[in-house]
Amino acid sequence: MVSEHSDTAGGDSAPLALKILVAGGFGVGKTTLVGAVSEIKPLRTEELLSEVGQLVDDTDGVDQKVTTTVAMDFGRITIRSGLSLYLFGTPGQDRFWFLWDELSQGALGAVVLADTRRLEDCFPAVDYFEHRHIPFVVAVNCFTGARSYGAPEVLRALDLDKGTPVVLCDARDRDSGKEVLIRLVEYAGRMHTARLLDSVS
Numbered sequence: 672m673v674s675e676h677s678d679t680a681g682g683d684s685a686p687l688a689l690k691i692l693v694a695g696g697f698g699v700g701k702t703t704l705v706g707a708v709s710e711i712k713p714l715r716t717e718e719l720l721s722e723v724g725q726l727v728d729d730t731d732g733v734d735q736k737v738t739t740t741v742a743m744d745f746g747r748i749t750i751r752s753g754l755s756l757y758l759f760g761t762p763g764q765d766r767f768w769f770l771w772d773e774l775s776q777g778a779l780g781a782v783v784l785a786d787t788r789r790l791e792d793c794f795p796a797v798d799y800f801e802h803r804h805i806p807f808v809v810a811v812n813c814f815t816g817a818r819s820y821g822a823p824e825v826l827r828a829l830d831l832d833k834g835t836p837v838v839l840c841d842a843r844d845r846d847s848g849k850e851v852l853i854r855l856v857e858y859a860g861r862m863h864t865a866r867l868l869d870s871v872s
Contacts, residue, residue, distance in 0.1 A: 686753045690777050691855065693744070693760040694799070695784035696792025700812040700842035701760040702744050704784065708848040709746025709758065743774060748852065756852055761796075771799060780806040780859035782851055784842065788817050790828060797829060806859040808836040810851045 693701045706713045744760030759774050775781075781800050785793040793809065800807040811825055820828075822837040831837070836858050841847045 686755065688755050688757055689779045689856065691756050691758050691852065692775060692778050692781035692805075693758055693784065694771070694781050694796040694807075695761075696786065696789060696796070699784040699786045699789075699792065701784055704782070704810075704812075704840075704842040704848050704851075705744040705746040705758050705760045707843055707845050708748045708852065710749060711747050714743075714745040743770065748849065750849075750853060750856065754856075756856070758852075775803065775805060778805060779863075780808075780855050782855055783807050783809045785809055785811045785825065785829075786814060786817065787811060787820050787825070788814065790825070793829070797831070801832070806855070806862040808838060808851065808855045808858055810838050810840045810842075812842045813839055 693704055695701055702713075743762065744758070746758040746760075747755055748758065749755045759778075761771055761774055781796075783793050783796045783800065797807070797809070809825065809829065809831065811820070811822070813819070822839065826835070826837045829837075836854050838851055838854055840851050
């Protein structure tokens with residue numbers, strides 16, 4: 672979902688729309704982040720957790736959570752004039768991961784949200800994007816009461832490739848979420864440029 676630059680009669684470039692995924696474990700704040708930064712009313716596909724779901728969904732550490740995303744979240748944010756991001760929040764439970772392949776089609780990159788209280792929950796998302804060579808940043812959602820870790824500590828704990836950005840954020844805060852998205856766009860832009868240069872060298 673990346674629109675191409677084209678010259679108009681006035682010489683201006685056409686607006687650019689980039690597709691971004693927001694991924695991570697169950698209850699890590701994906702829906703919250705999309706809702707906080709979206710300039711339109713976000714599309715949400717949340718449903719109440721059921722007793723049947725308790726048999727397959729691991730809710731350890733998120734006992735207060737009563738809803739879950741069953742398809743995707745969708746929002747839009749304008750970063751600057753002529754540059755908009757379309758945000759697709761992925762479902763967090765294992766049983767909905769089959770949707771990720773469809774959602775990732777045409778994505779510029781991804782935000783992997785992490786909770787330091789359950790850091791292992793973001794490993795599947797990290798592995799997914801690494802194996803598909805989709806640029807991503809890890810955004811540590813700083814939950815109240817969670818032990819505070821710096822970006823270098825998280826980088827080592829997740830054994831991320833050198834240069835993968837790790838940022839601290841508050842998924843509830845629009846400005847914080849916007850900074851995460853800007854970091855991703857900058858990083859993905861550098862990665863795509865490097866790959867293009869490698870392909871022509």
